[in-house]
Amino acid sequence: MSTLKRNRFLFEFLGIAAALAIVPALIRDQYFLHITITGLIFGIVASNWNLAIGYGGIFHLAQVPFFAAGGYASAILAVSMGITPWIGLLAAGGAAVVLSVIVGVPSLRVRGIYLVFLTFSSQFIMQSLILFFANITGGDPGLVLPPFSIANTNIDIFNPVAMYYMTLLLYLFSLAFIKKVTDSDIGLALKSLRDSEVYAVSRGVNPYKYKMVTFLLSSFLAGVCGALYVHYLRVITPAVLDWSFLIMFLASIVTGGFGTLYGPLLGAFILTFASEALRALSLFRNVIFGTLMIVILIFLPKGLITIADRLLTAYRSRTR
Amino acid sequence: MTLREPILVAKKVSKYFGSMAAVKDLDFHVLPAEIYGIAGPNGAGKTTLFNVISHVFPPDSGQVMFDGEYIHRLSLNRIYQLGLARTFQIPALFKTLTVYQNVLVGATFGEPKKGSKVSKHEKEQIVGEALRFVGLSDKRSVVAEQLALMDRKLLMIASALATKPKLLMLDEPVAGLSKPEAVHVIDLIRKINSQRVTVILIEHIMEALMSLSNRVMIMHHGEKISEGTPAEVAQDEKVIQAYLGEKYSQPTKP
Numbered sequence: 286m287s288t289l290k291r292n293r294f295l296f297e298f299l300g301i302a303a304a305l306a307i308v309p310a311l312i313r314d315q316y317f318l319h320i321t322i323t324g325l326i327f328g329i330v331a332s333n334w335n336l337a338i339g340y341g342g343i344f345h346l347a348q349v350p351f352f353a354a355g356g357y358a359s360a361i362l363a364v365s366m367g368i369t370p371w372i373g374l375l376a377a378g379g380a381a382v383v384l385s386v387i388v389g390v391p392s393l394r395v396r397g398i399y400l401v402f403l404t405f406s407s408q409f410i411m412q413s414l415i416l417f418f419a420n421i422t423g424g425d426p427g428l429v430l431p432p433f434s435i436a437n438t439n440i441d442i443f444n445p446v447a448m449y450y451m452t453l454l455l456y457l458f459s460l461a462f463i464k465k466v467t468d469s470d471i472g473l474a475l476k477s478l479r480d481s482e483v484y485a486v487s488r489g490v491n492p493y494k495y496k497m498v499t500f501l502l503s504s505f506l507a508g509v510c511g512a513l514y515v516h517y518l519r520v521i522t523p524a525v526l527d528w529s530f531l532i533m534f535l536a537s538i539v540t541g542g543f544g545t546l547y548g549p550l551l552g553a554f555i556l557t558f559a560s561e562a563l564r565a566l567s568l569f570r571n572v573i574f575g576t577l578m579i580v581i582l583i584f585l586p587k588g589l590i591t592i593a594d595r596l597l598t599a600y601r602s603r604t605r
Numbered sequence: 606m607t608l609r610e611p612i613l614v615a616k617k618v619s620k621y622f623g624s625m626a627a628v629k630d631l632d633f634h635v636l637p638a639e640i641y642g643i644a645g646p647n648g649a650g651k652t653t654l655f656n657v658i659s660h661v662f663p664p665d666s667g668q669v670m671f672d673g674e675y676i677h678r679l680s681l682n683r684i685y686q687l688g689l690a691r692t693f694q695i696p697a698l699f700k701t702l703t704v705y706q707n708v709l710v711g712a713t714f715g716e717p718k719k720g721s722k723v724s725k726h727e728k729e730q731i732v733g734e735a736l737r738f739v740g741l742s743d744k745r746s747v748v749a750e751q752l753a754l755m756d757r758k759l760l761m762i763a764s765a766l767a768t769k770p771k772l773l774m775l776d777e778p779v780a781g782l783s784k785p786e787a788v789h790v791i792d793l794i795r796k797i798n799s800q801r802v803t804v805i806l807i808e809h810i811m812e813a814l815m816s817l818s819n820r821v822m823i824m825h826h827g828e829k830i831s832e833g834t835p836a837e838v839a840q841d842e843k844v845i846q847a848y849l850g851e852k853y854s855q856p857t858k859p
Contacts (some may be wrong), residue, residue: 470713477699477710483661484697488764489685489714 294464298457301547305453309446310577318445322517324557325452328550329459330510332535336503339544342479343496345399345404348389348507348534350411353525355508356515360428361421363516370433370516374509381508384502389500393493396482408526410461414522427522430515441517448517455513456550459506464546466502475499533557536574540581542588551590610673612637612772612803613658618667620650620657620827622762627653628724629827631667635772640794640804642818642835644811646847650827651807652694655776659691660684672771690770694777694807701858704741708732708764715768735763739793752839755786763794772803779813791817815839823847 305325309318334348358380359373370378374452384407392403415422422428432441433451440447444594466472474495482492515521537556557575563570587589611634620628628650635641643651657664658671660679669677678682692712699707712731715822716723723731739759744752749760752813758778764772778794779787791813798804808814814821815835823838825832825847831838 370698473702473706473710473713476702476706480699480701481697482697484693485710485714486682487659487685487693487697488711489682489716490710490770491680491682491714 297547298460298464301455302453302586303461305456306450308451312496318449319442320557320561321554322445322449322452324554325449325456325538326510326514327533327557329452329456329554330507331534331549331553332459332463332546333503333506334536335544335549336463336466336533337499339538339549340347340472340479340501341475341496343393343400345388345392345400345500345501346531347385347392347404347407347501348387349526349530350407350509351384351504351507352514352530354380354384355410355511356521356525357415357422357511358508359512360430360515360521363431364423364428365421368530370431370512373516374512377508377512378505379508381504381511383498384508385504389497393496393500408531412523412526415526423521425523426541427520427524430519431488431522432519433516441519452513455506455509459548466499467546471495471498471502497524512565532561536578538588539578540589543586547593548588548590551593552588556590609636611635613805614668614670614673615654615658616668616670618654618657618664618669619706620653620662620663621769626827628664631823631824631829633829635803635805637803638798638801639770639819640798640806642816643805643807643824644760644809644814644821645824646831647734648826649824651824652776653689655774655805655807659688659774660690671824687766688713688769688771689774690765690768690772691774692758692761692765692768692776692778696754696761696782698752698757698760699732700748702749703745704736704747704749704752704760705732705745707760708735708767711735711764711767712841715770728739731767732750732768735767738796739763740768754781755783755789758782758790759793762797766788766797768804772805773797774805776807778806779808779810 308321312318330348330352337345338344343358348574352440355377358375359370360377362368388404388407392400395403397479416424419425432439434440437502438444438447440451442448467475474485477490478495487493511525515525533553533556537552538549539552540555541550541552559574560570563573566573581588613635615633615803618628618631619626630700631654645651656662658669660676666679667677668675671684672687674687675689676689699710702710709728709732712723712728712735733742736745739762741756741759741763743755745773750758752760755847756828762775762778775794778790782790787810794804794806794817806814806817808817818835821835821838822829823841825843830843830847831841833841
């Protein structure tokens with residue numbers, strides 16, 4: 286049974302990789318690619334957040350600070366010390382993990398609303414720190430950043446095809462990583478804690494340990510994405526800590542599918558494209574998004590990915 | 606009576622909720638491989654006692670010793686890895702996980718890992734065996750949420766057995782079941798006990814409790830009012846008082 290499941294994942298993985306790999310060949314529009322890249326990056330951050338809040342029921346709000354910590358770590362290294370963003374990517378992941386320890390040690394001992402508040406506060410603390418250390422962070426105006434480059438070719442917003450494939454590789458890595466984690470003992474512990482903490486503990490699961498591990502794991506790629514995003518845009522400002530990111534990542538998870546493997550990416554794509562398409566509506570956009578979110582929560586609590594699942598099942602039963 | 610060392614000893618255990626003593630200065634011990642029954646009217650403190658022993662919350666005072674080790678100050682999940690397992694009055698389950706995965710949680714985290722981890726193959730065997738034992742083998746792929754009450758109770762027992770317990774604490778395993786279902790569970794408890802697993806049993810259904818237990822403790826208002834063999838306890842004046850009120854316990858004059 287487990288080999289069948291593994292084969293199914295491999296099949297889906299290759300399908301997604303192939304489908305996403307041909308996108309730049311089909312659509313050459315630079316603007317379209319830009320939106321797709323943004324969607325992919327948001328999809329990775331949301332997918333990793335989903336590991337904690339969807340699979341683990343650890344409802345924390347530190348994902349945007351992880352994202353921003355990664356961005357600033359790489360940015361500061363590049364601007365102050367001239368370190369290449371390639372190394373910056375790893376440093377960004379490292380910085381996010383360090384932040385996750387600092388935030389996680391006190392806040393993962395509590396649950397529910399207390400966890401929400403404690404982790405949410407990290408956003409404000411970070412904002413103040415960025416402004417306080419303006420001499421290295423660039424303060425409010427931020428920093429202009431060097432791009433990723435290979436053999437004198439820049440990979441940034443002006444070269445979206447290369448950037449697209451780089452982001453896609455990171456997404457595929459993220460997908461395999463999340464699958465591996467959720468199938469492991471860590472994943473089993475997480476899901477059991479989510480379903481019933483008292484019961485899980487009574488079967489020997491150490492709640493603090495597994496929550497901490499998940500917190501660390503889900504922060505790493507958020508940090509990497511932060512660096513990817515800011516070097517792609519060639520600029521970083523305190524706006525990486527903006528509310529809109531929090532809403533976007535959370536909405537991606539809810540729209541796509543809470544606690545599902547592919548849902549967050551689907552949600553991120555839908556929302557980035559919809560938000561561009563509805564740009565003309567300005568403030569009304571949020572009204573539409575808000576309404577959409579409520580409708581989805583009521584009628585499709587596991588997100589839009591369930592529609593894809595149903596279609597697939599229907600298709601299979603017809604071909605059989 | 607016997608020279609066996611008790612597997613569980615509770616000394617002067619108390620637990621207060623506000624100023625109310627849910628469990629008060631309670632002393633008792635359980636011998637290896639016996640079935641020890643706990644009964645008492647609603648609100649007597651039986652489940653609180655279970656929660657204190659199994660660490661849902663620590664006692665306010667007193668000590669609990671399990672298998673020669675003081676456990677009342679150990680970390681939450683640790684005592685379960687020492688070989689103590691429990692079930693809950695309202696069936697607990699991992700509702701989004703399959704029956705198989707529910708038991709796998711016990712097999713994976715319930716045993717202390719001395720050096721090497723339990724291998725995947727070993728775990729599969731432990732889970733398979735536990736499911737066969739309770740009779741849930743054919744439902745292994747069912748998502749737990751879809752199970753009926755009886756199966757939920759059986760699943761909870763299977764996941765407890767997968768932790769390879771020395772002591773199994775059952776909180777009202779028979780309550781709410783139909784007669785034939787109850788008979789099946791009672792049978793199961795006997796089978797578990799015959800494999801030298803010690804059992805502590807809370808049960809409202811006296812018939813089940815009296816027929817299963819080697820010794821019984823009756824609790825009332827958080828205190829032990831009687832202890833002994835089922836026959837001794839059933840004739841204890843204090844027990845009759847606790848259950849029926851003082852009016853009925855006065856000896857009838859000739």
